[in-house]
Each structure stands twice: as C-alpha cells, then as structure tokens.
Amino acid sequence: MTPRFCPPSRSPNVLSHSTLLALISVCLPCWILPAEAQTLPPKDLRAAAVKDLNAPRVFPAVANKAAWTQMASDLRENILVSCGLWPMPERGQVQFRISDCVERDGYTVEKVAIKTWPGFYLAGNLYRPRGKGAGPFPAILNPHGHWRNGRMADEETGSIAGRCISFARQGMIAFSYDMTGYNDTQQVPHTYASDPTNQLWSVSLMGLQTWNSVRALDFLAALPDSDVKRLACTGESGGGTQTFMLGAIDDRLAAQAPIVMVSHSMQGGCLCENAPGLRVKHSNMEIAALPAPRPQVIVAATGDWTKAMPWVEGPAIESIYRLLGARDSFAHARFDFPHNYNRTTRETVYGWFNHWLQSTPSPDPISEPPFRKERDADLLVWGGGKPPSDALNEAGLASSWVNYAKGSLAALRPHDPAGSAKMKSVLQPHWRHALQLDASDVKVLVELGTRREQGGFSETELVFGRAGAGDRLAATLLAPAQPRTKTTVVLVHPDGRRAFRDTLGLPRGAASAFLNEGLTVLLVDVFQTGENWDAGAVSKRNAFKNYFTVYNRTDMQERVQDLVTACRTARQISSGHQAVLCGLGTAGWWTLLAAPAADATMAEASGLNPSDDRALLAPEYFAPGLNRFGGFAGAAALAAPRPLLVHGLGDGMNTGWIEDAFTAAGAGRSLNLQKQKSSDPMLAAWVRNHLR
Structure with missing residues (x-):
C-alpha cells in the first residue's frame, strides 16, 4: 500500500468529499458532548449506569481556551493521582548502565539497564546514529505493545527494532524498553499489584509503567549526545497508551505519535492500561489532547477499535489544537490494515518526526529501507540471567511503594501555619480526585415539592x-x-x-x-x-x-x-x-x-x-x-x-x-x-x- 499522510481533518483512506461529510454529519454527536441537562432525571440513574472499557465515550464541549486550560489542569492532576504519582516522586539523577555496543551500517545498538526505583530495573536497547557527527540528536522513546515477544517483536505487522534502526539512520537516537513482565524486565509479572488492597494506596501496574516511562525519558535526557529540546515518544497499542500517558504529564516531549490506541469505543483491555480512577470522567480522547499545542500525529487502522478516527477521535482532538492556535501541529491518519505498527504506519511517523524534530520541509512519509534486527539473545540485557541482587519481587516492590506513600504523608504532618498550607496544597487535590468529586462550579438543580x-x-x-x-x-x-x-x-x-x-x-x-x-x-x-x-x-x-x-x-x-x-x-x-x-x-x-x-x-x-x-x-x-x-x-x-x-x-x-x-x-x-x-x-x- 502506498503511504498516505493525513493532514488535519482529512482521512488517508480514499473517501469522496460527500461521503466524508455524510459520515461526519451522522457521527458528530458521538464525539462532542452536548450541553449539560437543565432538569433532573425522573429517577437516579447512577446505580444502573455502569461503564466499562468498551462503553462509547464522548468528547466534552469546550467553550474557550480558558475552559480547556482548566479542564487540562484538572485531568493532569487526576492522571497523576490515579497512577499514584501525585505529587511526582523526587527523581534525582537517573542511574543506568550502557554496555555491549554493536556497530552497524548507519547506527549502533547497545544494551541498557535503568534503575527506575530502588530495587527495580528497566531494560532496553539503545540505537544511536553512526557517522553523523557528535550530535546532539533528537531522542525518541519506543514503548511496545502486547506483542508476544515484547520489544523483540519483528513481524510484518510491527517491528520495534525496525523503527528504532530507521530512526537512528535518520539521525535520531531511539530507545526501546520493556513493558513490566516482558523480556529482561520480569522481576515482577504483568499482573503486578492486582491485589485489591493495592488500590487503596494507588499502587498499580499502570502507575509503575508510567513511572518507568518518565525515568526512561530522564535516561534519554541524560545522554551527552541527546538534545533535551527534541525528545519524543511513539508506541503501538499498549505502547500507544504509554505514549499518550507520558505526553499528558511530561511536557518535555517535543512530539509524540500514539499508534492504534486512541479510541472513543475502547479504552484499553489490559491491567497496565487501567489505573483506578483514570477514566471516571474522561476518556483516552481527552488524555491524548493534553499535549496540545505540542506536535502530535495519531495513526489508526480500519481493522481495530480506532477505525472511526477520521470522523470521531481525530476531529475531536483537532478541535483543541485549533482552539490553541496550533492546527498544523496535529494530524491523524488511518490505514486499511488490522491492528499494527507496520511499514506504512512507520513511514508516516518518520515523516512527522523528521519534520518537527529535524526541520525537514514537509511531514510527508519517508520511505523505510531494508533493515535487519539483531538476534534476541544479542539484545537481552541480562543474557537470560537474573537482574542485580537488590531487585525486588512483586510483594517487595508493592510494599516499597506503599512505604514511600506512608513516608510522604508523614512528611506532610503540619506543625505550623506554613506546614498546614503545604499539606493542603498537596492533599486537597488528592482528596478531590481520589474521591472523584466534581468541581465546585458544577450547577446544582433543586426541585421543590410539597x-x-x-x-x-x-x-x-x-x-x-x-x-x-x-x-x-x-x-x-x-x-x-x-x-x-x-x-x-x-x-x-x-x-x-x-x-x-x-x-x-x-x-x-x-x-x-x-x-x-x-x-x-x-x-x-x-x-x-x-x-x-x-x-x-x-x-x-x-x-x-x-x-x-x-x-x-x-x-x-x-x-x-x-x-x-x-x-x-x-x-x-x-x-x-x-x-x-x-x-x-x-x-x-x-x-x-x-x-x-x-x-x-x-x-x-x-x-x-x-x-x-x-x-x-x-x-x-x-x-x-x-x-x-x-x-x-x-x-x-x-x-x-x-x-x-x-x-x-x-x-x-x-x-x-x-x-x-x-x-x-x-x-x-x-x-x-x-x-x-x-x-x-x-x-x-x-x-x-x-x-x-
């Protein structure tokens, strides 16, 4: 299939103008939430109105820039609270080890281990440009989706190594890293923190993976040959979730490309995508809009839950970019494939990142030359062995996060007016979001009877x-x-x-x-x-x-x-x-x-x-x-x-x-x-x- 790039509000599929207008007119109510009702329902609707990850969601009507600014701030707080990252833990200097450099045509590959938390190690592979000088270069995070082989996946429908090799050949650093429970990062399973009591402390798999992404970005920013003003992130499926979650809470990303994940009809089917409290009021559409006005391209597929991108999610998110005067900083594309991050999709992202990170004249797709992935055994950091001796198991890691939370609370115990003000500045938002309380400006309707x-x-x-x-x-x-x-x-x-x-x-x-x-x-x-x-x-x-x-x-x-x-x-x-x-x-x-x-x-x-x-x-x-x-x-x-x-x-x-x-x-x-x-x-x- 010939790659087709989708500028704002246009589908990459071959649709006539009249057909597209018809689709938009039919589906418009799906993505813009109507004005709030001014009367009470005949009975309380909440008990029976249970939502799940497949419940269709609507994008809220946003009156103006000020309204979006307030909504965005509120949503970011809610994300951090739900992921157990409010306030964001002190990060300090990131500890990492880079080893076993292999030189290839136009790029190098190295093994990386990052200590993201005391007793927890995140592993991955670093791809750097070769023969293009000393930099600094743009640097791109590459979280992966739920491939059976994790970051080692190299298939027609997606190759993590393939896109990293291509990024490096194009003059950009690329880092691919594990989901928790995959490849080298198996000291805790992908079912981490599933005991219900962990919810009381906001300890979750999604919180851990979001934290790992923040620390992975710290790692890229710490490299002497990376340009901290040109950091980016792209991932597919569950990696797409990691991409838009990171973009929502970390403004260091200069560009991002979440692939085959942003949807109004399916919010993510894995524990690693479902932090308690995350989507009570909002959906992935609003989360994906939070990076605006920073550049973003979203790619969808006709064969999965993102198929409505041309007339639902894409225009909804674009409306925020337009509101902020950044229409050209956003694009969405849809290709006629099943769930994927295949060559066609990758070439679209190459063009977008090169345009925004390397100032190429056009964001049009860039052709991908052939590549050859290294053997899995040569990419594994621990070589089939175990991580360092201080690596925690599942129970130990969860306890570590709970103890951190207890220590943070103890530090907020006030002893004077200044301490009281500090406590409230941290805990008042936490109280409101943990209990999912509406803002104080929500209108209350009263009907008086006899x-x-x-x-x-x-x-x-x-x-x-x-x-x-x-x-x-x-x-x-x-x-x-x-x-x-x-x-x-x-x-x-x-x-x-x-x-x-x-x-x-x-x-x-x-x-x-x-x-x-x-x-x-x-x-x-x-x-x-x-x-x-x-x-x-x-x-x-x-x-x-x-x-x-x-x-x-x-x-x-x-x-x-x-x-x-x-x-x-x-x-x-x-x-x-x-x-x-x-x-x-x-x-x-x-x-x-x-x-x-x-x-x-x-x-x-x-x-x-x-x-x-x-x-x-x-x-x-x-x-x-x-x-x-x-x-x-x-x-x-x-x-x-x-x-x-x-x-x-x-x-x-x-x-x-x-x-x-x-x-x-x-x-x-x-x-x-x-x-x-x-x-x-x-x-x-x-x-x-x-x-x-």
Missing part, C-alpha cells in the same frame, strides 16, 4: 442533583418556625431519611433534637440508601471486576459526592446558611470524608478500624486511593480550621495527625475527638456552641 406546616416547624419535600450528572436525591427540609441560627444540618444515615421518622412520620432522634435547638435540618437519601436503593444494581457494581473503579465511582465515592452536593444545596436553598454535616452509623465515615466541603462536621466513627486495609475493601468504605491522602484522618485534617466532632472512636484512627492539623491551623478548640458516642441532644448542643 410544603406542610407541622406545628412549630415546616416540612418541605424536594429533590436535588448536579446538572447532567444523572443523580436525583430525595430530601426533606425541616425548618423551625423560629430558627435561632443561620445553620442547616445535613443529616444522613445508612437507612436513609426513614431512620429519622417515627411511626407517625414525625421527626425523631437527631432530627428532633436539632429542630428543638432551632436548627434547620436537611434529611437526604444519598446514593443507594432510602428511596435511592436499587436492588437490581448491586450485582453490577462489583468494584473488583471488569476494571470497575477505572470507569465508575464506588458506592462510597458516590455517597461522599452526594454529601458535598447536599452542602451546596443547603446553602443554595437557605439564603446562605452554614452547612453542617452530621452522619450517624456507617454514614459517619462518609460524612468524615466530605468534611472538607462543609462548614462544620459531626461524624460517628464506630464499627471500623481504618488502619485495616482488608476492612476498607467493604463497599461501605472502599475508594481507590483512599489511603494515599491519609484516608479518614487525612480528610479530617483537611477540614481544619472548621469545627469537627468525631465521636464513637475505636482503634486505628490517626488522631495525632488530626490534632496537629487543627493546632497548626490555630483551631485546636474547634476539634473534639471522643471515644464515647454523642447522644442526640449532645450533638445539637455541640452545633449551638460552635456555630452561632
């Missing part, structure tokens, strides 16, 4: 939810006839609103106590409680199957979001009332996690040892990344200096950290931590004493 006067108080039924989010929360507003403070208590229980009604339907328990104290009360049925309970959805929501947490919020994440939304609703419908959260029973734990969004919080903390990772896997408590921001204690610390009561405390809570956070914020008197459970009148009195 209002009844009950003698001393009024009772109003209402529903509320976020615009376009699919949630519909049933609630009851209880307002005293003579309120004593401008305070609304958002009161929740795992049994929903009925927990606060007696047999006659009148307020009881905490609801009655708050009303008697002259406080307004908002009773809410949060996700999968009360009226929102959907028994048929339970079997669909197994958090540990089908990469559930990559694409969906867990039950607890949904409930925490509902509490955050409830706080905003309480302020919205009550003319600026302070919103106080109060959670009883298991709901106390959800309330504690939502505390940073409230003006004050009362949380029952009984029935759970939060230091027991296995216990945290229960649906009532589970959220990926929970422990990375300090868990329940971390959320409590982030609530400072706002008043906080935690009662019914058992074992396992890091109360010392909470106390230090409030003291550092100058709010020691606003914190109450107690082992005994507070009675309903005591809770009401606490609000009276702390919010006037």
